[in-house]
Amino acid sequence: MSIKKICKEQPERFEFDVKNLEKAKKIITNYPEGKQQSAVMALLYLAQSQNENWIPLAAMKYIGKFLNIPYIKVYEVATFYTMYNLLPVGKNFIQVCTTTPCMIRGAQKIVDACKEKISNNENELSENKNCSWVEVECLGACVNGPMMQINNDYFEDLDKEKTLKILDQILKGGSPKPGSYRGRVNSEPENNRKTLLDTRNA
């Protein structure tokens, strides 16, 4: 589980940029009159994606004012959910799935790769401060395990070598191609397998 500590170094100001402001206004219209405060989760997520994957206090205040609710209410929500990061996690936030199906297929090796390349511990920034990693529960890509998520993209069918390569690229600031790393399209069967009874190369 992510640590719910508040970062000591906080940016002084936060404001939605033009694109996100528009999005935020649209999100608010999804809720009936007088229930606008329900938009708090969506707005926190917007703020997180705008601010390099973490939510500073200034953003919570901004959202509190934006929705006209007390700061503490925003703070409560932000500290309750594990997917809101309250500490800087780097521009590339890597989540490694270690739930059963991925674990059976060797998720531990991906974790090892992360430890090797990025940092010894979860939620710790790499040396060049542009990424960190964390173990998470099922990300719903069990057919393509083991896998990890970097920001919004899934990297699937991994092994240790492939992971190391991806991480190298990430650390250098590159953007590796998401998707299956065994050449599959989505989660299609491999080697022309057409039915479940077809045991060839299964």
Place this chain on the structure above:
Amino acid sequence: MLKLKVNNKDIEIEEGLTVLQACEKAGVEIPRFCYHEKLSIAGNCRMCLVEIEKSPKPVASCAMPAAEGMNIKTNTNFVEKSRKGVMEFLLANHPLDCPVCDQGGECDLQDQSLFYGVDKSRYKENKRAVPEKNMGPLIKTQMTRCIHCTRCIRFATEIAGVPELGAIGRGEDMQITTYLEKSMVSELSANVVDLCPVGALTSKPYVFEARPWELKKTESIDVMDAIGSNIRVDTYGWEVKRILPRINEDINEEWISDKTRHACDGLLNQRLDTPFIKYNKKFDKASWKEVNNIIKGKVQETSSDKICGLTGDLTNMETLFIFKEFFNKCLNSKNLESRNDHVYINPEKRENYLFNSNINGIEESDFIFIIGSNPRYEATILNARIRKAYLNNKTKIVSLNNVGDLTYPYDFLKGKTEDIKEIIEDKHPLSNIIKESKKPLIMLGQSVLASNSGKYIFESIKYFLKKNGKINNEWNSLNIISENASTVGSLDLGIFQTNDGSNEVLSNLENHKYELVFLLGRDNLGFKKKNEFIIYQGSHGDKGAEIADIILPGSAYTEQDGYFTNLEGKLQKAYKASYPPGDAKEDWKIINDLAEVINNKKLFKNKEELESSLLNNLNLMCEKNISKESTDLKDLIFKNEEIKINNIDYYYSNSIARASKTMFKCRNEKVKLEATGTED
């Protein structure tokens, strides 16, 4: 009406009650931690589990609506086992530090664990430890003891109207805290200490002072504001250790303000414990005999029209009454005054200076108009009622001035007398709103009555309301917010001198027309001394004692029996819980003894005679006041001016509060917050 069974006993209850309330009606007590009558229902402690027939699982009775034909059982093994289970979970993380916990002896968890606790723990893991939180100078936190009932959060959000408390994190890591651990900015904050069922939030000034069973408990009345909150004074020997609220649904419900609760340590500091005489600008100790003889001499050499008496804000009515008798009979003077500023009064009728709609009436009202007052500081409990009315009925609230955060939203006008004029002449949209509302409530504060236009505003508003039938036998919409405990009592006893509502005694005093000035607990006086000989009688060495030539040490409100009339005109009696320090005497006795020295005859034989005489006199005064009635709008002079709200130094408003270290800390905390700005 619903018919249902509780433990096989048939009862009938009205609709809309919960199972827990139904059980209480049937006389069955249900253990609970999170449920509280005055707060919303949370249903998260699970201690109130009961068995309901046909329900496979135990039911949390506080959150379950009672329904027709329910068969509720609270005394079965099933219920006991479930409650024991809940208690075991609650105790899993609760430290066993009752011997060093201030809540010990009055702790809900301690009490209920006697019935539902298990003698051995099956929990072998480490207990959770939570860091302490800063909640300001009044609340000590020991958050490891918290059982997450969320009563404090609900109180802050609902009653106090300062949504600053919250629960962060989740599961075992859940913590109750203020936003970034700032102090709670509320005048009702210390009530969370009473609400906390365990020792997580305890009183900081009272920390490790005493155990509840060692204290002598006296039921009394508060004097910090004009509300007259019902309190319980807990004393240990001479010392007042703490003050707690008593339930009175008509006045303070269950709450008291922070000043009421925590100014009590001021009763131990700055006390006057012996008579003093000023020689060469220095105070020397003296005996009662000496000072009484000096006063006798002074009285004899001063002509009676050069003598005046000013009474204080915390003085009880017995003392006021005997003081008046003393002035009339011994000094032959009528120069008595209870007001410390030029507040306009119209004493023709008692209702001209009362809060006529009553505090309960606030909840019935459909429109509230506040003129020249900041009820949050002037009458905190009353403000909490206005908030309650706003929450329950969405009552529309308008204030003449923008007075800042009142804990509920309100509209404000320009803050000028012009606004009032327009309303009265039917030119303002508010005129129609007032006319159309069934039970409007117009509140006039002391700030507006003390302004130059005080007379105009009071009389014209009264005329307007009367014309539109808003002052009748069922509903009197004209309300005055008095600020001090003895304001209404003094006016009831006729301690003022006025022809047209102005404060003549004070004007004369300011023009130095008096030679002998008798201050009876009068501390809030902006008066520069010249050649006057000043006698001060009171409990604290404060502003009044500073300028005095002779000091007579009196008693504070916890040290003598005394009547107080609150702003609604309710007569209540405060009881003696402690005794005055050193040579100090009860206030009425000082005057009585002085009268004996001057006239060779006591005014009253004993306290009983004084009391019965006071009560008789009060009845006479009230009857007399019904006689005449005059409202002549033509005589009123309109002057366009801005109404300024007196900036009340809330934590420093009277001599007891000024002597209190706790109030000093609260004030500093507030100043600090204002300096840094609470917003960002």
